[in-house]
Amino acid sequence: MQIIHKIDDFLFTLFPKLRGGGGGNSLLISELENYYTFGPFTPKVSITEDWVTITIDTSTILLQENDYRKTVALCEKGNYQEAKPILQNLIENNPTNSEFHRIMGQILSDEGHQDEAINCLIDALRWDSKNNWALLMMGNIFAKFKNDVPTAMRYYDQALVVNPNDNITISNIGANLMQQGKFEEAKKYFWQAIKINNDYPNTHFALGMIAEIENDLQSAFYSTVQAIKLNKNKDVLYQNSVKQAFEIANKIIVATNGKKIFREYRHKLEFEGSTEIDIIKDSEILTAAKIEFAENHDRLKHILRFKPNYLAVEHLIMHELVHLDFVIQARKVELNQLFTSTQQHKTAFIKILQPSITKLQKMKISEDAISNFCNGMFNGLNLQAYNTPIDLFIEDFLYNEFSELRPYQFVSLYTLIQEGLKAVTDKSVIDFSPTMVISKSKIFNLVNALQFKALFGIDFIKDFNATPAELRKSEEFYIEFLEYKDNRKPGEEFELVLHWAEDLQIDQYFQLVNENQYRKGSDIDSFMTNFEEDPFGIEEKDPFKEREMEKFQKAQDEIGLNMAVVMFMVDALQYFQDMPADTIKKIAFEIAMQGTQGFDPNQKNYIIGSIANKRFSGYHILAYYYVSWMLAIPEMVSQLHLPFEEEYKSALTMFKSK
Secondary structure, X not given: OEEEEEOOHHHHHHOHHHOOOOOHHHHHXXXXXXXXXXXXXXXXXXXXXXXXXXXXXXXXXXXXXXXXXXXXXXXXXXXXXXXXXXXXXXXXXXXXXXXXXXXXXXXXXXXXXXXHHHHHHHHHHHHOOOOHHHHHXXXXXXXXXXXXXXXXXXXXXXXXXXXXXXXXXXXXXXXHHHHOOOHXXXXXXXXXXXXXXXXXXXXXXXXXXXXXXXXXXXXXXXHXXXXXXXXXXXXXXXXXXXXXXXHHHHHHHHHOOOHHHHHHHHHHHHHHHOOEEEEEEOOOOOOOEEEEOHHHHXXXXXXXXXXXXXXXXXXXXXXXXXXXXXXXXXXXXXXOEEEEOOHHHHHHXXXXXXXXXXXXXXXXXXXXXXXXXXXXHHHHXXXXXXXXXXXXXXXXXXXXXXXXXXXXXXXXXXXXXXXXXXXXXXXXXXXXXXXXXXXXXXXXXXXXXXXXXXXXXOOOHHHHOOXXXXXXXXXXXXXXXXXXXXXXXXXXXXXXXXXXXXXXXXXXXXXXEEHHHHHHHOOHHHHHOOOOOOOOOOOOOEOOEOOOOXXXXXXXXXXXXXXXXXXXXXXXXXXXXXXXXXXXXXXXXXXXXXXXXXXXXXXXXXXXXXXXXXXXXXXXXHHHXXXXXXXXXXXXXXXXXXXXXXXXHHHHHHHHHO
């Protein structure tokens, strides 16, 4: 088959790269060869005066194309023994085809016959010196199997001459050098690939690996997060990048003194706010970290408490300090707002809980337990309404102003996202919660997940099983935050608190009051009764539980029926249902052995070896602990010293009613 074109303006219209005449006949031939090449079959291009002729060997293509495709498919499956005879026949019938030789070279190399592979690749390059894959393979063989880097570099460099802007080829060269432990040479190619295309995740991932090997952990974390953020698919590279990010972050947390991160910032806030800040260890607080504002406790100092054994707690300490920073800024312009709620607000909220209350009453749940349930729903939604917008600003500030904190922030926020996800998708929770409350809570959690995706690339959005309306609303909120974040003025975060609450029609459950006006007309004791307990410690007091958290045993006596434990016990009863007693006993003993050092109700990520693919919070594992012993060794339950008799009775009632 022949195709003939006149060399004129119309040809340049068909092939715009030829316009201008630069490069002469060589450019014309190259462009037409590239266009009319079919798989491994390259046409013959000739020029006679003002005409160019493209000769395509269609008969050969028709005869050999099926065998070529079959050979490629067999090679992809690693079936070389079946592929080689077919490929050898193709070479004998068409020895001028460079790609046939290249594939044979690849097969031989994979089989361990490197010298024979080199001979085939040389043949491939003799017929087509621009065969990029043949050049790349030659470099790989000399670097990997011959330990001859200078020769390998000659082939690599020639591959770059052929495709100087092919970042993938350049990255592949770097990857092969990295596998040989030649990190400096590898980095040269990776950085060249980055300059060509900064959006290729594989290159960033490789740079992260090298930086980790070289113990440059901050650079390793940065590059690995870039690989996550640039990967649009949850493929193997994505999974490996996430794993690598956690490994590096945990190395940084273990190897560095996180206190150095917040000490200087604390001194800055002490100066600006004219109030000292004590940062102290406290294993008995309800949350991992919280701040007690001096004004709210009639003290001369702010006190920031933290649990010393909480992973990445330095991030939460910094979170609390940034909140104080925002308060100081807002106070300077007299715009700081106090988040308050009254019995009237709660009464309005309780009305929407009536169906759930009725359901629990029919299940013979005690009035105290129902009251705790209602308080938890009310407090939880209000906390989200207040915290979510402000926390977005805080986390954005931390990410941009304290890059060394990012590994801590990554681990900590990941844990919080997981907790939020469980709270709005766990069947044992949502079965007893009003749909409206779950929906509003899910929107707030989705906003946090959107920010986490933007900061660190990990996408949990689909895991929330949100409705289109919920997802749309969360995206609207996040876009509104983005409009504020770069030019936020002191106190503007409170505008989002109100805007979002109004949009979700939950603004009738709380009130924002200007701090100056409030303090002029109220005493501190009545003021304290209007605050809710904040998981981040943003505002100190829960209006219904003002006393400090004491040790676990005493706390259980004070709060009565623990609904969280009840729900986790229902989960445990479902898990152990129909399980042989011996198996339950094995799990019971395993939990007991693990618990010899004690379980922290506020700790996360406990693992039970006998229960695969499941992580437990403190209360969750305590519930499994109690239930497993009640089912397998009931006569010994009293030895556990867990005051969960009433919780277990309630859980049995709920379980049997399903």
